[in-house]
Amino acid sequence: MEQPTLTAREVPFRPSAEHEQWREEHPLKRVTLPTGLSSWLVLRQAEAQDIIGRTDSLSADTRAEGYPHLRQGKPTGDGTTQLVRMDPPVHTRYRRMFAPFFSAKRVQAWEPALEKIVDDAIDDLLAAGPPADFHERFALVVPSKAICMLLGVDYDLHHEFERLTKINTSSTVTAEERMAAVAELRQLMSDIIDDQRVSNAEGVIAKMVDLMDAGEITRDAAVANALLMVVAGHETTAHTISQGTIQMIQRPDLQRTITEHPEKLPALIEEMLRTQSITDNVIARAATAPIAVQDTTIEPGEGIIFLSSSINHDPRAFPNPLDIDLDRGRADHIGFGGGIHSCVGQSLARAELRAVFGTLFRRIPTLRLAADDDVEYQRDAFIFGMRRLPVQW
């Protein structure tokens, strides 16, 4: 029987019409990926939360049999030396080492610095325009400076992080150019670790060096995971900032609500993460043991993709799913993944987003799109995000 292929969404903050239809038919669907491999898609929220929690039956290792690759060619990069590709017990050991970098106490201590990063970026945006490309001038700047702070390195490095991660995620560069950018970024992290070029002894680089000195991790693992934090924490947060700004511009009532009720800011951010679902087909696994879900069994060696946009718009869990509703209550979307690999940087990302959306429309209340036509989404990459967001005020 011929299987359908994986389609892209047509409208920014909504799953593709086809995925919505599949979700109404069944919680899981088998498809053929652009690579010709076949994979299960998980489409509903309750089943997604169930399956992603079955740690003993899943592998995040891209070399595992049946892993649902979306790009042709052999897996590249740092593979299983990166936290996101590790399986237990190795993952458990690394996660215990890295999770304290993002503890609630540390994130709380970062808040004043994040507010300053946001205020400075708003000053620079105001000086640059109007009009200005919000994505480049603001949305990419805030997370790259936040990552410098997390790593404990000089803020000036944020220009390099932006330049290299931009090439890495661009659709207009060749595969060679992309590989060269990743290699340059890896070399940069490697040099920073070797020189211990740190401005803050509490930063991740200093902690990685301590772990290396204590024999807990190799130098390669320190470089690979510092690199992972730059790559995983930069574009993701930038796209969420830009798309959240579009959502706020589309809903002036939300701007007023947040000004009058700042306590609703955390709920707004959860709703942005849920409705945007930027990491739409990023959360992928191979089954290593049978996984029975209702009348379907995922067999060992079969691929699984958790289709975030479909899951996060499942009306069974989120009534009127397209609406940003600040009174939904508990956050059980899959915007930060789930199970053992759920985003380790989520507390930092949330703090950045709170700093942005607690300030942006208060300081620039007339912020609006320069022209609808010029908003350019990134539709062909792993992450559903932005390329250009021209704004005026």
Ligand code: HEM
């Ligand atoms: C809005 C911003 C962000 C979004 C939407 C996001 C999303 C995600 C998702 C969906 C996963 C799970 C991947 C999987 O299960 O295969 C993940 C994992 C991860 N994220 Fe994030 N992320 C964000 C920000 C950050 C930040 C700021 C950092 C660090 C600086 C970070 C570092 C990581 C790391 C290291 C992992 C792997 C965790 C593990 O495997 O245990 N992310 N993220």
